């Protein structure tokens with residue numbers, strides 16, 4: 529039984545913008561999947577239907593045998609912007625990941641359970657920030673903040689981890705560090721992960737499997753060996769290919785040529 533399946537999912541916004549067009553795939557438990565595609569291809573929409581924030585117009589999303597209807601607490605999210613509370617410590621920020629599971633009133637009164645506190649410290653350890661647990665989030669580097677964001681998602685004890693362009697705002701070294709920690713966290717917990725990335729070289733380094741989306745359609749589904757430069761060009765430039773010969777091995781284009 530797959531951990532995640534999309535069955536003929538179509539999402540139409542406003543009656544005429546087809547963001548996802550009859551997309552189907554299955555992801556086995558523990559797989560680390562990278563979503564590639566130009567700007568406007570439908571990557572964020574795919575992540576949003578996976579966590580139930582957006583309802584498909586047609587089709588079904590199933591996570592651990594249950595159809596997704598509305599936002600699910602067992603789906604953890606890591607965002608491009610980390611959305612941390614900058615005045616609070618890394619530890620307190622990680623703890624907020626437990627909010628969706630525990631009683632909100634209790635959490636607001638900072639009566640977090642011992643279990644949540646232990647989970648927050650374990651998650652900070654997983655992302656290499658145990659020694660910085662007491663540090664104010666606002667004083668951390670961009671990469672460290674993103675790692676706290678990952679820890680917060682882990683505290684939620686999700687069945688599925690989704691990351692929407694988690695390293696877009698980071699320099700290449702920090703981006704690789706963050707991806708390394710995310711991959712290790714996923715491996716340690718056998719956590720199914722779907723991350724959208726714009727940096728093809730980073731995607732190639734960390735992904736087990738790659739889904740290529742273009743104009744709302746799933747046009748590629750394969751492993752690292754299958755992800756040739758021709759395939760990358762087809763994902764970003766379409767059937768006409770990359771006529772200007774830009775090198776996508778190191779970076780994706782600033783923006784794709786998909787309709788927006």
Ligand SMILES: Nc1ncnc2c1ncn2[C@@H]1O[C@H](COP(=O)(O)OP(=O)(O)OP(=O)(O)O)[C@@H](O)[C@H]1O
Pocket residue numbers: 541542545546547565566567568569570571572573574787788
């Ligand atoms: N809430 C919305 N209302 C109307 N149209 C939307 C909405 N969200 C996305 N779209 C449209 O759906 C299409 C897919 O957008 P989506 O944000 O999923 O693409 P993306 O691949 O994540 O792009 P990017 O890499 O720029 O974030 C685009 O044409 C976009 O303009």
